[in-house]
Amino acid sequence: MNALRVISDLRELQARTGTATGAQRLAWGPVWRDAREWFRGKIGELGLRIDTDSAGNNWVVVPGASPKTVIVGSHLDSVPNGGWLDGCLGVLAALEAIRAHAGARPPVTLRLVDWADEEGARFGRSLLGSSAAGGSLNIEDVRGLTDRQGTRLVDALTENGVAIDRMVDAHRELKTIDARAYLELHIEQGPVLESMGKPTGVVIGTFGVERHMLRFTGQAAHSGSTPIAMRRDAFLAAAQTALECREIARRHSKPGAGVVCTVGVVNVEPKIVTAVPGLCEISLDQRALDPAVLAAMLRDAQEAAARAASENNVTVEWRTIWRIEPRPFDPTLLRLCEEAVREETGDAPRLPSGPLHDAAEMAPHMPVVMMFAYSSNGLSHCKEEDTPAPHLESTIRAYLRLVQKTIAHVAAT
Numbered sequence: 317m318n319a320l321r322v323i324s325d326l327r328e329l330q331a332r333t334g335t336a337t338g339a340q341r342l343a344w345g346p347v348w349r350d351a352r353e354w355f356r357g358k359i360g361e362l363g364l365r366i367d368t369d370s371a372g373n374n375w376v377v378v379p380g381a382s383p384k385t386v387i388v389g390s391h392l393d394s395v396p397n398g399g400w401l402d403g404c405l406g407v408l409a410a411l412e413a414i415r416a417h418a419g420a421r422p423p424v425t426l427r428l429v430d431w432a433d434e435e436g437a438r439f440g441r442s443l444l445g446s447s448a449a450g451g452s453l454n455i456e457d458v459r460g461l462t463d464r465q466g467t468r469l470v471d472a473l474t475e476n477g478v479a480i481d482r483m484v485d486a487h488r489e490l491k492t493i494d495a496r497a498y499l500e501l502h503i504e505q506g507p508v509l510e511s512m513g514k515p516t517g518v519v520i521g522t523f524g525v526e527r528h529m530l531r532f533t534g535q536a537a538h539s540g541s542t543p544i545a546m547r548r549d550a551f552l553a554a555a556q557t558a559l560e561c562r563e564i565a566r567r568h569s570k571p572g573a574g575v576v577c578t579v580g581v582v583n584v585e586p587k588i589v590t591a592v593p594g595l596c597e598i599s600l601d602q603r604a605l606d607p608a609v610l611a612a613m614l615r616d617a618q619e620a621a622a623r624a625a626s627e628n629n630v631t632v633e634w635r636t637i638w639r640i641e642p643r644p645f646d647p648t649l650l651r652l653c654e655e656a657v658r659e660e661t662g663d664a665p666r667l668p669s670g671p672l673h674d675a676a677e678m679a680p681h682m683p684v685v686m687m688f689a690y691s692s693n694g695l696s697h698c699k700e701e702d703t704p705a706p707h708l709e710s711t712i713r714a715y716l717r718l719v720q721k722t723i724a725h726v727a728a729t
């Protein structure tokens with residue numbers, strides 16, 4: 317197996333599907349289809365073929381002596397103006413892993429998967445293909461989605477041969493696989509490995525997420541004539557809550573178990589320089605790996621919002637946008653991953669994943685582990701996204717080692 321070949325495949329894909337402003341493989345669009353066509357050619361060279369499931373996920377099978385299956389993969393789609401590694405690193409490293417076994421008969425069956433629409437960049441629903449396969453997708457949640465141009469998801473799917481009402485069949489199809497492991501390599505997309513000076517990390521699980529909108533309602537009033545003490549300023553209550561949420565994250569963070577709270581959206585009304593805001597809506601996104609910690613952070617935020625509301629004489633209402641429970645990865649695969657990373661790089665730092673990945677959708681159904689590659693300057697979802705060449709090479713080698721170790725482990729159990 318050859319890590320340099322993976323890097324040259326990545327460069328080839330970048331040249332074909334990227335522009336000066338970055339990768340353009342937006343799911344369900346022409347450039348993404350072209351990337352998949354290019355990938356189909358690579359698979360064809362191995363004498364293998366691609367099968368597409370009911371949700372548009374692409375699968376390649378290398379039959380082994382046993383139906384017990386090791387799945388390798390990630391996603392080829394990107395955000396607009398995305399990076400050259402996000403998603404495709406995992407798919408092309410998986411390609412190299414199956415290259416070594418194509419035509420031979422490995423002791424267990426190998427499957428490569430390229431998940432459809434991991435990013436959700438066009439229609440706003442991340443992990444679309446893998447959540448259909450994982451069985452967590454509710455079609456009614458996505459049926460009405462449209463992109464910025466007004467194109468309906470239903471029509472974009474049809475254009476790609478996917479019928480929205482049949483997407484959930486992908487779950488039944490996944491269940492026919494005797495899956496014993498899912499291994500995903502991905503760029504970290506954050507600054508943790510860089511801050512430790514380590515090229516490769518063992519991912520212990522994906523964060524659970526609590527995502528809500530908080531609506532503070534006070535009373536709009538004239539900014540000149542309303543004394544401070546008599547105001548019902550919805551913005552101040554929201555701002556006080558946002559500051560308190562930073563303290564909540566600080567309080568619940570432990571070394572090696574960081575948590576995050578983010579207020580990313582603020583809407584104020586009436587949005588006039590001479591008016592006290594009568595209405596303020598903020599988003600809150602809280603993430604943690606430990607379910608008890610996540611629940612405690614949510615409780616603390618609810619208390620903080622209620623307190624800020626009462627101190628400012630306003631009311632607050634919560635609306636849940638989305639939540640997912642934490643998904644810790646498999647202890648045996650974590651050990652194999654740690655061995656592989658240590659053998660290649662001399663050390664095996666463990667870290668949780670803040671962003672979600674397709675791996676999170678597989679975790680309820682089979683043993684899962686992920687490996688992270690160093691992100692230069694912690695940047696991702698932009699053209700600057702990069703992993704320094706020596707780090708990239710050693711990370712790919714560690715991943716290929718993990719695949720071999722997992723095949724041997726699954727064959728023996």
Ligand SMILES: [Zn+2]
Nearest residue numbers: 402403434502
């Ligand atoms: Zn990704």
